[in-house]
Every structure is written in structure tokens, then in C-alpha cells.
Amino acid sequence: MFSILRINTANGDSIRESHSSTEYLLGGRTLSSRLVSREVPADCEPLGKKNSLYFCNGALSGTTVSSSDRISIGGKSPLTGGIKESNAGGVVGTRMSQLGLRAISLEGAPARDAEWQIFVIGKEGVERISGEFLAGKGVYEKSELLSEKFGKKAGCITIGPAGESLLYSAGIACSDPHGVCSRYAGRGGLGAVMASKRVIALVLKDDGEVKPEIQDQDKFKAGSRKIVKMLKENPVSSKFTKYGTAAMVDICQALKVLPTRNFTHGVMEGAEKINAQTMYDTIKERGGEGLTQHACMHPCAIQCSNVYPDKDGKLLCSPVEYETMALMGSNLCLKNLDTIATMNRIANDAGVDTLDCGAAIGVAMEAGLAEFGDNDAAIQMMEEIRNLTPLGRILASGCKIAAQVLGVLHAPHVLGQGVPAYEPRGSKGMAVTYLSSPMGADHTFGFTLRDEEVPTSKEGKVDLSKKFQVIGSRMDAMGMCNFVRYSVRDDMGPLLDLIEARYGAVLSEEEFDNMVIETLKLEHQFNSDAGIPASAHRFTETFYDERQPETGEVVDITDEETLQAMKW
Amino acid sequence: MVTVNFRLTEAGEVNVELNEPQPLATILDKAASRAGIELGGVIAVRSGQAITLDTPINDDDIIDVFPAISGG
DSSP states (O other), X not given: OEEEEEEETTTOOEEXXXXXXXXXXXXXHHHHHHHHHHHSOTTSOTTSTTOOEEEEOBTTTTSSOTTOOOEEEEEEOTTTSSEEEEEEOSSHHHHHHHTTOSEEEEESOOOTTSOOEEEEEETTEEEEEEOGGGTTOOHHHHHHHHHHHHOTTSEEEEOOHHHHTTOTTBOEEEEOTTSOEEEEEOGGGHHHHHHHTTEEEEEEOTTOOOOOOOSOHHHHHHHHHHHHHHHHHXXXXXXXXXHGGGGHHHHHXXXXXXXXXXXXXXXXXXXXXXXXXXXXXXXXXXXXXXEEEEXXXXXXXXXXXXXXXXXXXXXXXXXXXXXXXXXTTGGGTOOOHHHHHHHHHHHHHHTBOHHHHHHHHHHHHHTTSSOTTOHHHHHHHHHHHHTTOHHHHHHTTOHHHHHHHHTOSOOOEETTEEOOSSOTTTOHHHHHHHHHOTTSSOXXXXXXXXXXXXXXXXXXXXXXHHHHHHHHHHHHHTTOOGGGHHHHTTOOHHHHHHHHHHHOOOOOHHHHHHHHHHHHHHHHHHHHHTTOOGGGSXXXXXXXXXOBTTTTBOOOOOHHHHHHHHOO | OEEEEETTSSSEEEEEOOSSOEEHHHHHXXXXXXXXXXXXXXXEEETTEEEOTTSEEOXXXXXXXXXXXXXX
């Protein structure tokens, strides 16, 4: 049996329910998207009391299996107006397991002027306390205050000032293994949804005593060791260990899909100044607290995270990921890793998504508010966000709103969500994925770039995107890190064997994939019921009309092709 | 002589002798064997264009080979 803890945020009441269905067994996005689909009225206001917020760990959470502790957070997105699943690493999933929880829901909402509240969940139950002492503070200070009060090992979930102000790019920050809320479920504005319930933090105390019940210990241990071996020996996932996701800078530059100058170019002169090798060398040279590899959760054999130090060797930001390096770097023509790391740190402190804010700053630079390549101006814009100035609030509302306010036509988004770090005109597979995702422009599922023989051609890309929509969604579907997929993309057997060893439940690959596809169908249906028309699944016209200089390409994906990629 | 540059790996640059055009797959096998590395999925780029495993490789070509990974 699996438990969901339902918290009524209006009156503080909570109840536990038990379930035994396959969706609860798998957890992750399988569960969060089903709960949203079933329980949230699709046409409700995202920041109203009818929306709910769900936190789900995965099938292998709390065990010895590497990279199995992602937490999936679901709700209706204020950014896209549709369903949203955003997931994060860290220790929250583990703490939930230790407290015997598969899911937590935040339901209802108190009066708008109610005081901020924290729900503290421990083995003795749920306690509601005042969260006023956290109000208005940055996420780093909130992390320290939460650690002081509940210990560094507690699993904490919090929001930044941008979330408190109900801004649409506000994310949800989750504790890393060091007690810092630095692991973000950044996309879709779910931080604003949490704030709409006047919940400023959730705390999972480190007093849980529930140990995973394993049906077949020997098989489970062998399976767990097998996953580690596969991850370490896989030539692709092992590359993450040295360079992390930053390796994509060189790859995207070579393929001419590195977002540059507000997505008007796919190549940045001087990109080597912000590439993986430069980052690696900088971290090594500076030493101190810097780490070129770092685990965001335990256990993890991949360790793609990093700790980027300042010139004195003190932690500046952890992690600095490729998507941020592109959206806050090349997209703004910035060639300084210290600037990018500083912007990333401010974003983490303000509690905003680095992709959506990077895209919005690109729009602001195109509007003439600052010159592309101006490091100081870019940092200042992030300070505007942290300080919640009028301009900062516009930027933290995402690039669609920023473009509307600032009079910019070339706004890189789909469904209001900023386009991730792969220029869609140079990669037609990624363009199909962005257009057809139920989440708005999203790269974590349907990642085609590595498998596109001719990235600039749209031939076969609908089928390719759909293939990887399933492959990419498999990991989300059970709370695994997305980078495990390289080791199991052709054979999910090792992970399904672990599920069998843990629960005694036999799930064939076909049955599992059917669950994955059913999730996608439910997500699209929710969006349809929410009133999102098919015509919203488009880029701005400029992407169809203006050729990317380096490839000579425009987006040529038709509405019919987008619909095909959404149809299951 | 074809130059294969294994980017983001310790292998670095490897040269492969070529008498006549051969598919990229053949060149990569030879280069990887010479460098003593195992290749997973790769993205290969020649003169700024992505190329496929069956693309004919000519003498004096320079190929950049990246591990086919993804962002986070």
C-alpha cells in the first residue's frame, strides 16, 4: 500500500489515504499527472483555491538504487495555463519514503491575507506553524533558517520572493544533501501555486523510520549493483561525470543550435569561453569549495552536478547547468562564466526559473533595455527580479509577457514557456518536441538532437520526437533521473526487474510504456479541457518567417504535424 | 589523412590513413580503436554540418566527434 498525505491549506487539517494501484506504485509523473487530471478542474484559475499541488516520489525512492529519488511536482501552471509536471533532485523524495509517503497534496487555499504557513511532517504527524519568519527572504537565507530550526538533514521545500509575489516563472526549491534548497523544480510557475496557498515551506523531518520493504533482497541488491555498473560503463552517461551537462555548449555550437542573441543566431563567437572545458579548468584552478562532480541526491553514480566557486574558492553557485549557461549566457551574448554563475545564484535566491528569466532578459535586451553582452546590465536585471521592481516583475513573468509589455515580436516560447537551449530552426526534431509537449516548450522529454541524422530536415521528425517522448518520459514516470535513460533506452528490463524485486509486481515493458503513453494522453486532454487551442502550439511568427543565419532554416513544422506528434 | 577530433574526451585528435572515401562508421571504428576508447552514441560534425554514419569521408577531412549527451 502507498500513502498520500492530503493537506487542506485552508484549515490545516490533514488525512492519510492508502492506495495500491499501479499509478501509486510507479509514483513520479505517472502519479502526479493523474492526480492533477482527476482532481484539478481543468478550467480553474491556476492561482485559485481549486488548483492543487502534488509532490510525488518514485517507485525506487528511498532504496539503494542510483539516481532514483527525483521528486515530481504537479499542478495547473499559471505560466502555460495547462498541466505542469516539474521535477527535482535532492533529498525530499528520500525523506518522504522514510515517512512512508508516496505523495503529498496541498489542497484548497486560505484567505489571501492569511499569514504564511509551514507544514512540518514527521513520524508523529503534521504540524502547521507560522512561516512569517521566512517571508520576503531569499531562498539561501530561508534554507539557513529552515536548517537551524529543523536540522540540515530535513527535506525542505520552499519558494523565493518571486513565488511569494505570485510571479509566473517562480519555481519550487528542494533541499540538496547539504541542507541547501538549491534543487529546483523550476518550470511552469509552480512556486506561485504554492504561494497562492500561503504555504511558504514544507518540511519533511529526518525522523522517519520506514524502511523500504523488499520482496526479494538478493535480486534487488544484484539489480541495484547492475544499475551502477551500467551507469559507470555507459559511454554516454559516464561523460556527465567529468563535464556535466555543460558539455552541450560545444555540441550545440558545432550543430549551430546554441541560442544566441535572443534566439536570433545559433552560433556565438567566443563560445569556448563558457564551455565545459573552461568551466572544468576554472573549477580546478580555483579549488576551494569548487567541485567538478557532485551528487544532487544519494546514491548517484552519475554525479553530473557541480559546485562553481568564486575567485576566492568560495561556493558561488551549485549547480550551473547547460540550460542556464545557454539562456543566461550565449542567449545574452555573455562570455563570462562568473557572470552566468552570479545570475544563476540570484535566480536561485529569488526563486525563479533560469530558463524563463534568461529568455525574458534576452527579450528585454532586444527591446533595447541593455546591450547584448553587457555583463553588468544582465546581473542588474537579475537584481531587479530579486528586488521585485516593476521591471523585475515583468521579467519574472516569462518571456511571453515580457515581450508583450516591451513590444518585442521575436519571443522564444511555446504556450508561454521559454524555449530551452536548442534553437528550433536548426533542430527540427527539437522543434516538434517543443511544439507538441503538453508542458509548453520543454526539452527533458522528446530529446531528439542526439539522434537526428540531419537536424535541419523535418523528415521523420514527428516519429522521432514521439519515440523519444516515450523514452524520455519513462524516467519521469517512475521518479528516476533522466540521465539513467541512456543505459536503459533499449531495454527497461533492469529497472522493471527492480520494481518486481521490491514489490513483487510484474510489469512488462509494454505495460509500462502504455502507462507512459496514457500519461501523455491525460496531459493533453487536461490542456484541451483547460481551453488551450491547437493553434497555441506554435512559436511566434518570426521563427517561421525569419531564417536562422547559420543554417538558413525557418521552422517549417505544420500544425498538422504538431497534432500528429500530440496524438497517441 | 583524416583527422578525427574526439571532443570532450581524453582521446583528443586521432589521424586515420585513407586511400579512398570510406563511410564515417568505418573511420570512427578505426579511430576509436587507435585511441583505445569505446564509442557510445556520437554526434559527428564536418565543416559545421552534422554527418551520418554512412556519410563518405574524404582525404583531408576533419571530423569533430562529440558524445551524444543532453542538457539538464
